[in-house]
Amino acid sequence: MRHGIQFPYDPEISHEKMRIGIFLVLGLLLVCFFCLDIFLGSVSIKPSVVFRALFGDADSNVQMIITKFRIPKAITAMLVGIALSLSGLQMQTLFRNPMAGPYVLGVSSGAGLGVALVVLGFSTGLGADNFRSFGNWILVISAWIGAGAVTVLIMFISSRVRDIMTVLIIGIMLASGISAIISILQYFSNETMLKTYVLWTMGSLGNLSAGQLNVLIISVLTGILLSIISIKMLNAFLIGESYARSIGLNIKLSRAVIFSCTSILAGSVTAFCGPIGFIGIAVPHIARNLFKTSDHRILVPGTVVIGAAVMLASDIVSQLPGSETILPVNSITSLIGIPVVIWVILRNKKDQSIF
Amino acid sequence: MENSGEILQLESLKIGYASGNYSGTILPALSASVYRGELVAVIGRNGIGKSTLLRTIMNLQPSLGGKVMISGENSAEFTGLKLAQKIGYISTEIVKISHMRVYDLVALGRFPYTNWIGRIDHNAHVIIMEAIIKAGLAHFENRFVSELSDGERQRAMIARVLAQDTDIMIMDEPTAFLDISGKFGIMNLMRQLTASGRTILFSTNDFTIALNRADKIWLMQEDGMTEGAPEDLLMVKAFDHLFDQAVVGFDPEDGSFIFRTELRGEIFIEGESDLRHWTVKALARAGFSVTNVKTIPYIQLPSGNKEWVLFAGGTSQSFRSLYDLVSRLKKII
Numbered sequence: 067m068r069h070g071i072q073f074p075y076d077p078e079i080s081h082e083k084m085r086i087g088i089f090l091v092l093g094l095l096l097v098c099f100f101c102l103d104i105f106l107g108s109v110s111i112k113p114s115v116v117f118r119a120l121f122g123d124a125d126s127n128v129q130m131i132i133t134k135f136r137i138p139k140a141i142t143a144m145l146v147g148i149a150l151s152l153s154g155l156q157m158q159t160l161f162r163n164p165m166a167g168p169y170v171l172g173v174s175s176g177a178g179l180g181v182a183l184v185v186l187g188f189s190t191g192l193g194a195d196n197f198r199s200f201g202n203w204i205l206v207i208s209a210w211i212g213a214g215a216v217t218v219l220i221m222f223i224s225s226r227v228r229d230i231m232t233v234l235i236i237g238i239m240l241a242s243g244i245s246a247i248i249s250i251l252q253y254f255s256n257e258t259m260l261k262t263y264v265l266w267t268m269g270s271l272g273n274l275s276a277g278q279l280n281v282l283i284i285s286v287l288t289g290i291l292l293s294i295i296s297i298k299m300l301n302a303f304l305i306g307e308s309y310a311r312s313i314g315l316n317i318k319l320s321r322a323v324i325f326s327c328t329s330i331l332a333g334s335v336t337a338f339c340g341p342i343g344f345i346g347i348a349v350p351h352i353a354r355n356l357f358k359t360s361d362h363r364i365l366v367p368g369t370v371v372i373g374a375a376v377m378l379a380s381d382i383v384s385q386l387p388g389s390e391t392i393l394p395v396n397s398i399t400s401l402i403g404i405p406v407v408i409w410v411i412l413r414n415k416k417d418q419s420i421f
Numbered sequence: 422m423e424n425s426g427e428i429l430q431l432e433s434l435k436i437g438y439a440s441g442n443y444s445g446t447i448l449p450a451l452s453a454s455v456y457r458g459e460l461v462a463v464i465g466r467n468g469i470g471k472s473t474l475l476r477t478i479m480n481l482q483p484s485l486g487g488k489v490m491i492s493g494e495n496s497a498e499f500t501g502l503k504l505a506q507k508i509g510y511i512s513t514e515i516v517k518i519s520h521m522r523v524y525d526l527v528a529l530g531r532f533p534y535t536n537w538i539g540r541i542d543h544n545a546h547v548i549i550m551e552a553i554i555k556a557g558l559a560h561f562e563n564r565f566v567s568e569l570s571d572g573e574r575q576r577a578m579i580a581r582v583l584a585q586d587t588d589i590m591i592m593d594e595p596t597a598f599l600d601i602s603g604k605f606g607i608m609n610l611m612r613q614l615t616a617s618g619r620t621i622l623f624s625t626n627d628f629t630i631a632l633n634r635a636d637k638i639w640l641m642q643e644d645g646m647t648e649g650a651p652e653d654l655l656m657v658k659a660f661d662h663l664f665d666q667a668v669v670g671f672d673p674e675d676g677s678f679i680f681r682t683e684l685r686g687e688i689f690i691e692g693e694s695d696l697r698h699w700t701v702k703a704l705a706r707a708g709f710s711v712t713n714v715k716t717i718p719y720i721q722l723p724s725g726n727k728e729w730v731l732f733a734g735g736t737s738q739s740f741r742s743l744y745d746l747v748s749r750l751k752k753i754i
Contacts, residue, residue: 298539301525302532305516308481313532313585314505360521363538 092371099378103140106387139272145286147377149331151369154346167346168332171237175244177336180212186255202281209337214329285334292327300362344403429455435486436477451646460615462631463624465641471624505533508589509582524562530584556580572603592623687712692722703743
């Protein structure tokens with residue numbers, strides 16, 4: 067059977083057609099989810115009223131809910147989905163580990179530590195100063211540094227320990243260690259700062275100020291740009307570092323670009339929305355299986371679209387449409403992501419291949 | 422093909438691992454050369470540093486002294502990209518990534534030539550498809566690499582290096598994971614590639630392949646590198662140090678191994694037929710050497726009756742197979 071399969075003359079063309087089709091469907095889905103996310107919420111507003119609110123033709127309360135809350139939240143959801151999924155894709159390729167992702171490897175925790183050091187660390191000196199007065203950029207940059215430090219550490223461990231599961235366990239240990247450090251910081255910080263920090267850890271998509279959303283937009287756009295720049299490097303990393311070098315890849319430069327990119331993406335999201343799990347692992351796998359390719363020229367845009375759509379869907383579900391309760395979005399992403407992760411582990415055991 | 426000079430040359434190259442306070446070279450400085458279009462086998466016992474040598478030539482690990490000259494230029498001065506346009510490399514590392522198609526893997530060979538995003542234009546597409554066909558994988562371009570057999574995957578790796586369009590290919594144990602037909606398939610392919618002007622340097626633990634197929638051998642031993650045609654090395658008995666002489670010997674006739682067995686006795690074989698060769702072999706394995714003086718017992722090769730006859734004193738016994746004959750001989754001698 068091995069040699070029996072014949073392909074059409076130029077199969078690239080049919081692939082391309084199929085891929086365009088998948089992108090169209092995903093794009094449509096994304097638009098639908100975005101609209102649904104705006105139309106649905108804990109306060110039920112008729113679609114017609116939502117439409118009018120969009121064009122500034124509704125009463126001020128509804129107007130307020132739509133433009134100051136729901137639209138920014140939907141945009142945040144998209145940015146978060148894009149950022150986490152892209153950083154997951156890059157980490158999986160760079161570490162050649164299908165289980166890699168910002169959450170499980172402790173990169174989000176590292177970002178959290180960065181935030182904690184700023185919020186709690188400065189508290190002793192600055193007294194009851196307001197959290198927001200630190201400035202969103204200081205917050206987000208400290209998250210980048212924290213995320214970057216953990217990424218470099220994981221890279222170092224990955225280069226010594228080849229076993230995928232061992233690296234994963236070490237990542238979980240790192241995350242636990244970091245949360246222990248944060249607990250100690252909390253112990254020494256004053257009440258006001260502690261409260262600000264605890265509120266932050268609960269994280270959500272809807273708590274961003276306009277200023278924070280701007281910082282997040284700029285950061286994620288930078289991350290997307292760096293991801294596009296790193297497409298060729300990621301394709302080379304697929305076949306392993308030695309081969310990548312042998313075809314002329316500058317390993318140090320590429321690593322620096324990709325590390326900065328994942329740190330910016332995972333760090334910014336964690337800084338403003340708190341830790342959100344499993345999207346980073348799951349979405350790249352969905353993209354690979356949907357497009358049946360390992361080529362990052364397709365996976366990067368694919369991950370962007372799927373990541374945004376999945377996060378919007380998670381947000382819609384977390385609002386429990388029709389009820390006034392809102393679930394933490396983190397629990398929804400876990401419920402979506404964990405089955406994918408288990409499936410990948412089982413498949414990995416079976417055919418011993420990476421991804 | 423434009424010049425036939427040394428395409429690859431080691432000048433007092435020192436290889437090994439330098440880490441922390443320990444910096445040790447495994448071997449004395451190595452000097453050797455390869456000419457364009459040659460198939461050169463690097464052999465030596467396990468752990469002598471064959472892979473280390475190949476990795477050092479590839480600049481994947483730093484040399485501890487000396488130079489690697491490529492077409493007369495010091496490769497230490499090359500950028501990674503320039504080196505990638507001169508030498509292609511296949512290690513023992515298995516690339517097993519699901520969702521990666523043969524085409525995508527081979528396309529990575531174009532890495533040193535494509536633009537910032539790795540766009541495959543028409544020209545590159547033609548080179549990739551030609552490489553796939555040359556490597557014997559026609560119609561395989563859309564197969565997933567993870568679903569290939571070991572031999573097919575090795576061909577895909579070779580296709581990738583072909584697409585890289587380098588003069589020199591370096592392969593670390595290219596036949597290590599392959600079954601017999603896979604081994605010979607890959608060796609034949611390597612031979613074809615050198616015939617079309619490429620130069621291949623490969624390491625192997627398979628002496629039979631190295632001695633029969635290579636134009637030149639680089640023999641790595643504790644006291645340094647010896648290079649030459651397989652026959653040159655055979656004549657100076659260069660391989661004799663490689664083996665435990667008591668257990669295994671070397672048949673200079675065809676470059677195969679002989680396992681030495683304890684000698685049980687000598688025996689005479691009567692008759693001349695093409696079965697003599699196999700009979701001698703089977704007897705040798707059981708520990709009997711063949712003599713020209715008539716012995717008791719002695720063996721008569723099958724003629725019309727297709728049976729071996731064993732004459733012992735006045736009696737004779739017939740055997741339908743060599744196996745039966747040798748079993749009987751073991752009992753009586």
